[in-house]
Amino acid sequence: MRTTQRTSGDVLIVDLEGQLVAGTGDEELNRLINQLLGDGHSKIVLNMAGVRRMDSSGLAELVAGVQLAKRFDSAIHLVKPQGTVRTVLEITRILPALDVHDTEEEAVAALS
Numbered sequence: 001m002r003t004t005q006r007t008s009g010d011v012l013i014v015d016l017e018g019q020l021v022a023g024t025g026d027e028e029l030n031r032l033i034n035q036l037l038g039d040g041h042s043k044i045v046l047n048m049a050g051v052r053r054m055d056s057s058g059l060a061e062l063v064a065g066v067q068l069a070k071r072f073d074s075a076i077h078l079v080k081p082q083g084t085v086r087t088v089l090e091i092t093r094i095l096p097a098l099d100v101h102d103t104e105e106e107a108v109a110a111l112s
Contacts (some may be wrong), residue, residue, distance in 0.1 A: 001025040001051075003032060008108045011043040012036065017050035020058025020085075025051075029058065032075070033065035042074040043111040045104065047088070049080035054088050066098060077107045 001018035014032070019025045027056075036044055043110075069076045075089075077099040081089055089095040101107040 001028045003028075008104070009112060010110050011108045012041045012047055013045045013047060013104060013108070015047045015050060018052065020051055020054040020062065022055055022057035024058040025054075026061040029061045033061075033068065037069060037072050037074055042069075042072070044069065044074065044076045045079055045107040045111065046076060047079050047104065048085055049082060050087050051058045051081070052083070059088060059092060059094065063094060063098075075111060077101060077110060079104050079107045085098060 001016060001020065001024060005015070006013050006015075017030075020029060026108075033044075066076045075083070079101045080103075081100060089098070089100070092095045099107075099110065101110065
């Protein structure tokens with residue numbers, strides 16, 4: 001999985017590309033979220049538009065990251081989960097428990 005980071009005001013936007021699957025993307029996501037929270041970022045948007053696939057391990061790390069952020073009085077919002085990624089979030093009934101937005105602008109506004 002590849003990531004790029006940029007900011008919009010005090011919100012950090014992380015573009016994710018690749019797969020959030022066991023053994024690769026899930027571990028990278030865990031490290032990334034821990035690093036961002038450790039660096040003091042409290043408003044994070046994960047742009048999921050480039051994530052092609054997510055399995056149960058990737059889902060578990062995503063949920064764990066969101067919960068960890070809440071414990072640090074921080075927030076992680078998702079934007080643009082598409083295709084099979086959105087399907088996984090819907091089938092597992094996790095989608096309503098997450099802050100998910102259709103556009104980056106909506107996500108940034110929700111965190112500002």
